[in-house]
Amino acid sequence: MKRLAILTSGGDCSGMNAVIRAAARTAISKDVEMIGYRKGFAGLLKNDYIHLDTRSVSGVLQRGGTFLQSARSQEFRTEEGRKTALDNLLRERVEGLIVIGGDGSLNGALALDRMGFPVIGIPASIDNDIPYTDMALGVDTALNNIIYAVDCIKDTASSHDRAFIVEVMGRNSGYLASTSAIATGAEFAIVPEAELDLSEMCHQLRRRYDEGRTNALIIMAEGAGHAQEIADSIKDCAGFETRVTVLGHYQRGGAPTVFDRLLGSRFGRKSVDLLLAGTKGVMVGLSANSLTTTLLEMVVLGGQKKLTDDLLRMADILGI
Ligand code: F6P
Numbered sequence: 001m002k003r004l005a006i007l008t009s010g011g012d013c014s015g016m017n018a019v020i021r022a023a024a025r026t027a028i029s030k031d032v033e034m035i036g037y038r039k040g041f042a043g044l045l046k047n048d049y050i051h052l053d054t055r056s057v058s059g060v061l062q063r064g065g066t067f068l069q070s071a072r073s074q075e076f077r078t079e080e081g082r083k084t085a086l087d088n089l090l091r092e093r094v095e096g097l098i099v100i101g102g103d104g105s106l107n108g109a110l111a112l113d114r115m116g117f118p119v120i121g122i123p124a125s126i127d128n129d130i131p132y133t134d135m136a137l138g139v140d141t142a143l144n145n146i147i148y149a150v151d152c153i154k155d156t157a158s159s160h161d162r163a164f165i166v167e168v169m170g171r172n173s174g175y176l177a178s179t180s181a182i183a184t185g186a187e188f189a190i191v192p193e194a195e196l197d198l199s200e201m202c203h204q205l206r207r208r209y210d211e212g213r214t215n216a217l218i219i220m221a222e223g224a225g226h227a228q229e230i231a232d233s234i235k236d237c238a239g240f241e242t243r244v245t246v247l248g249h250y251q252r253g254g255a256p257t258v259f260d261r262l263l264g265s266r267f268g269r270k271s272v273d274l275l276l277a278g279t280k281g282v283m284v285g286l287s288a289n290s291l292t293t294t295l296l297e298m299v300v301l302g303g304q305k306k307l308t309d310d311l312l313r314m315a316d317i318l319g320i
Contacts, residue, residue, distance in 0.1 A: 001276055003033045005049065005089065006098040008066040009040030009073075009105035013126050013138025014256035016066040017057075018264025019100050019271075024052040026272040035094065036068045040101070041076035041108055043068075047088045061261060064141070064253040070101070076108055096275035098268075100124045100137070103304070106283060107122050112297040118280035120271040121296050126252055127173040131302035132294035133285030137267065140259040142169070142251045143180055145220060146219075149247055150184040154217060161214035163205065163240035165231050169251050170221035174307050176251070177221040181315045189295040189315040190230070193307045198233055204240035216240060 006023050006026040008016045020036060027034040047306065048069075050056065055240020060067050077104035089112075096118040099109035102125035108119040123130040126142035138278040146168055157164045166186075168176045181189035187205070190196050205216055218234075220227055231242040256264065263286065270284050270291050282293040 001032055001033070001095040003093050004096045004098065004272065004275060005035045005037060005092075005094045006068070007037040007040050007044060007123070008068050008070045009099060009108065009159060010070060011102060011125065011252065012070045013063045013124050013252055013313065014064040014136040014141035014254060014306070015264035016070075016100055016124055017060040017063050018256060018261045019064070019083075019098075019124075019137065019268040020052065020068060021057040021060055022265040023098055023267025023272050024057045025054060028054055030272070030276060031045050032272070032276065033238045035092070037144070039069045039071040040105070041073040041085065042307045044069040044085045044088060045073065045075055045081060047092070049092075053154065062255050064255055072104065072275065082111050082115065086112065086117055089117060091305070096280065098122060098271045098275070100192070101137070102127070103130060106130070106190075106296060107300050110281075110300050112279040113296055119296070120274055120280065121283035121299065122267045122271060123285060126176065128172055128175040129173040129304045130299065131305040132283065132292070132299050133287070134242035134262065135286050137260060137264055138252070139175070140263075141254060141257045142176060143238065143255055144257050145251045146176060146180040146247060147255030149245075149250070150180065150186070150219070153245055154184070154215075157215040157217060161241070163216040163234055163238070163242040164216065164230075164243065165220050165234075165244045166298055167220050167222055167227045167229045167244065167246040171223040172304060174221045177183060177219045177224070178307060178311050178315045181219040182318055183217070184217065186217040186219045186315075187319045188218040189312070189319070190224045191217060191312065192221055192223040194312060196225060196230075198230065202234060202237035205234060205240060208268070209239045
């Protein structure tokens with residue numbers, strides 16, 4: 001192979017730049033040219049790319065987001081769009097493509113694989129809901145962002161005898177909510193995967209209040225209900241004055257943690273090694289701190305990675 005390409009697709013996350021940098025430098029070290037498409041599959045469809053040399057990927061490792069930018073492309077979901085993408089890759093003499101992104105992006109990677117084009121997928125989503133990898137890129141940085149914010153909120157909650165509901169990201173996934181609840185000592189985690197027993201939660205909060213504990217912290221995933229409605233119920237039934245803080249996109253940005261820098265660098269290097277060795281149609285993952293490969297077909301068919309009952313139980317037990 002003489003020319004490879006890389007793109008970042010879907011929601012951005014910290015650590016994407018580490019993958020791009022590592023992939024470009026690994027390719028260059030083997031006399032292979034690397035190009036980067038801008039704005040994900042949308043850039044591939046417009047043939048909008050830049051050459052990635054050693055210099056163009058310097059100074060990006062410590063930056064959050066993706067310097068290639070990212071997008072969700074509707075056009076690439078159509079048969080015609082995918083044919084245009086393949087034509088562009090072939091016309092530019094690209095021989096292998098690395099796709100960094102979440103479930104939708106890996107689905108797009110699989111579509112190109114099915115058309116016979118060599119593709120490697122890299123799991124990147126703060127939701128940590130991609131199967132066949134212990135951790136996706138960006139999760140660790142997002143969690144660190146969350147615990148920093150929640151620790152600040154706990155200070156003001158205790159100064160004012162208040163309960164706080166902190167809404168974290170995760171439309172369909174409670175991973176961030178449950179793990180950050182454990183890591184911040186929150187009383188409750190509310191997640192889309194488990195039905196909320198509001199009266200039981202109020203009962204527990206009331207008991208705490210009667211015991212003299214004057215503040216409480218609840219971490220809630222954005223897809224698990226309406227934070228303000230739950231806050232109103234808590235005020236009525238448990239006695240706490242309650243406030244809601246929505247952390248929003250703050251969680252997804254910022255300098256990547258050491259974990260995400262290393263994971264991104266390992267993913268980037270491995271993806272180039274795989275393509276040059278003739279491996280294609282797989283996603284690189286992490287299992288017991290070793291890199292793994294899984295057919296994209298299995299990843300996509302695997303659906304959303306389930307939140308373990310153990311994690312949920314732990315959040316419950318430690319929150320007592
Ligand atoms: O999938 C990653 C994620 O950050 C989810 O947690 C969140 O629900 C969604 O993306 C937000 O998407 P957008 O940035 O398009 O609003």
